[in-house]
Amino acid sequence: MTKKRSYRLVIIFSLLLVMFINTAAGVLAMSTDEIQNQIDSNQAQQSEIEDELADIREQISAQKEKDEQISQEMAAILEEKQVYASELEKMLDDLEYIYQQIEEFDQSIAETEERYEEALELFYNRARVMYQYTQFDSLRLFTESKDIFDFASRDRLFARMMENDRKTLEDLEIMRTDLENKKALQQQMKVDAEALVAEKEAVIAAIENEEAVALDKLQASRSALEALESQEEAMRRESDRIEAEIRELQALYEQYTTNYDGRLMWPSRNTRKISSYFGMRIHPIYGYPKMHNGIDIGASYGTDILASADGVVTSVTYNEGGYGWYIVVYHGDGISTLYAHCSSIIASVGETVKQGQVIALVGSTGASTGPHIHFEVRENGTPVDPLGYVSP
Ligand SMILES: [Zn+2]
Structure with missing residues (x-):
């Protein structure tokens, strides 16, 4: 187009140049026919540009449709992402709760263990005090017994006296086992919840991938649209310019073809010599x-x-x-x-x-x-x- 345009400009300038060179010698080389030819050629040129403009405008409207479609895709993707994101948020809340539970169980287990240690300590102390007054060598018995309960069971009196402590220790042991079981259950839940979170995060990552692709498409579409629109703008300006030229040429044509009534007057009012x-x-x-x-x-x-x-x-x-x-x-x-x-x-x-x-x-x-x-x-x-x- 640029080539065509400059070519045409050269023609116009040449014509104007010819016209003025010749008028310099008093001759009007650009006849009304030539002006008319120039007008015709400009009009043909303009109609060509108008055709191209119509074509570009069609392309623009197609591109806009495409853009709209991509925008809708994008909106759907974002909506889907939003849904998954709020699901994930809920899952993370659940997981957070599970972590808290596990932490609480750990604390309870530690407390139980502490109480167990204390109860055991108490038990040993009582045993020591008791055996200081018996004929048995407590130390030897301790070392021979497999554990403290085995030792205690050897002596019925001792066993009876220690029954409460033994019961406390057993209860604590049961409590601890129960807590360990519950903690294990929470840990299983944690593993499951973490797997779900990972799964959801993978889904969201895939959606974000789609989103990035759609965003690229949207940007490409926008710049295509911008390019088309600036092309349209340039052609519209070219069309306007040619139209202005046509108007000028038509005005020139009218000036050249009107007003002469066949009568010239003497060019001076002061002298006739x-x-x-x-x-x-x-x-x-x-x-x-x-x-x-x-x-x-x-x-x-x-x-x-x-x-x-x-x-x-x-x-x-x-x-x-x-x-x-x-x-x-x-x-x-x-x-x-x-x-x-x-x-x-x-x-x-x-x-x-x-x-x-x-x-x-x-x-x-x-x-x-x-x-x-x-x-x-x-x-x-x-x-x-x-x-x-x-x-x-
Ligand atoms: Zn003269």
């Missing part, structure tokens, strides 16, 4: 025969030069060795007028002027022997005798 006529003559400066393309109207320096008819200014130029400062007005129907040797130019290129409007001031710029208006009338660029159009 013709100092040199149209046709071959001996040039007043160069001294050899040369074609004189207009008439010279003797006028005072700084007096008004008037537009011969309604029209558009197509050239304001300075030509050192010839016309000096000169202005060309196009009136339509291939007719243009040229006013040379001006001291200053008042109207500007592209300006629409009215018949009788002051467009420049008389001077003696360029190859001139004194202040005068060199006035030309051209038909499709070819100089003709102005006296066929105006009379003094």
Whole structure:
């Protein structure tokens, strides 16, 4: 597109250049036909761009649909993740409870063990006190007995007396075993709960994987959309620019094709004196025969030069060795007028002027022997005798 565009710009600039180079010599090379051709070509170009724009807009809408779909997928994934996350949270709460239970059992077991140790200590102490007053060597008995209960059972009296302690110890032993069993149960529950948590965490990790993939897709979709939208924006601007060009060309075309009513007026209100006529003559400066393309109207320096008819200014130029400062007005129907040797130019290129409007001031710029208006009338660029159009 860029290539195509710059190519087209080159054409337009070339055309404008040709137009102004030729108007510099007083010729309008860009005919109304050429302007119309340019308009047609611009319109074709624009219609092509509009087609491409329609295509891009279709792509944008498809991309937006895709984007919407991905967004929905993403929302579903996030919702699912949320569900699993709250399940996990509950599981972790349960697990936390189990850890607490286990900790409590550990504490109870430790307490029971402590109480057991205390009870045992008490039992030993009583046994020692008791056997200090018996004939038995307590120490020997202790070392021969397999354990303290075995020892105690050897003596019925002792056994009876120690029954309560023995019962306490047994109860504590049972209590401890019971606590160990319960703790083992909690530990089993802990293993199961931890397995469930791990399972849930794996599920969530998988969902997070999906989420990352969906996020990548979403980002890719967004940048595709952005690229399409900036492409659309660029093409829309290009289309607008061409449209503006078409409008300018159409305005130019209208200026070129309207207003001329077939009547030109004398370009000065101060003088009607013709100092040199149209046709071959001996040039007043160069001294050899040369074609004189207009008439010279003797006028005072700084007096008004008037537009011969309604029209558009197509050239304001300075030509050192010839016309000096000169202005060309196009009136339509291939007719243009040229006013040379001006001291200053008042109207500007592209300006629409009215018949009788002051467009420049008389001077003696360029190859001139004194202040005068060199006035030309051209038909499709070819100089003709102005006296066929105006009379003094
Ligand atoms: Zn002249």
